Amino acid sequence: MKEIRENLEILKKEANNMEENSTLLKLINVIDLLTEKVEEVIVNQETMEENIRFMDTDLSGIQEELFEEVSLEDLEEIEDEYEEVNCKHCNNPIFIEKSALTNNEDITCPYCKENILK
Ligand SMILES: [Zn+2]
Known part of the structure; x- marks a missing residue:
């Protein structure tokens, strides 16, 4: 994700130095928004994975307690x-x-x- 961000910043700078760059700038803005969304999704997924891991541990604990004796x-x-x-x-x-x-x-x-x- 960091690499994409860095490349995006370079693109923005280059587009700003170009003439007739409005289409390119709009395109970069779209990519920028998409990148943000992807970052959000990644964070959400990581949170969900963590929750599932916790739930799994909880369930294992309950299972062990139930079937221990x-x-x-x-x-x-x-x-x-x-x-x-x-x-x-x-x-x-x-x-x-x-x-x-x-x-x-x-x-x-x-x-x-x-x-x-x-
Ligand atoms: Zn009796």
Whole structure:
């Protein structure tokens, strides 16, 4: 951008020293305005890129926080291994490991202290 600016200044000086230079001067003014616009666009784009980088970092942070303790695979495994059973006595829902359900005939309810299975 600096190079374009410098060349533009040289052109302006040369055009000012020329006779019959009004068309050329108008042209240079147009280029001048375009250069300003391009500079604006570049600055905007840089700002946007920076914002996107910040957003990306924020999102990564949130993602890490969300999945730090429990991964999706872990969640699926938990769902596989546990089963919701309602206590036969108080009807409260209790999550119990499937293996515990098949291996035990007596499971104490945390709510009513009775055997949830009988
Ligand atoms: Zn119970």
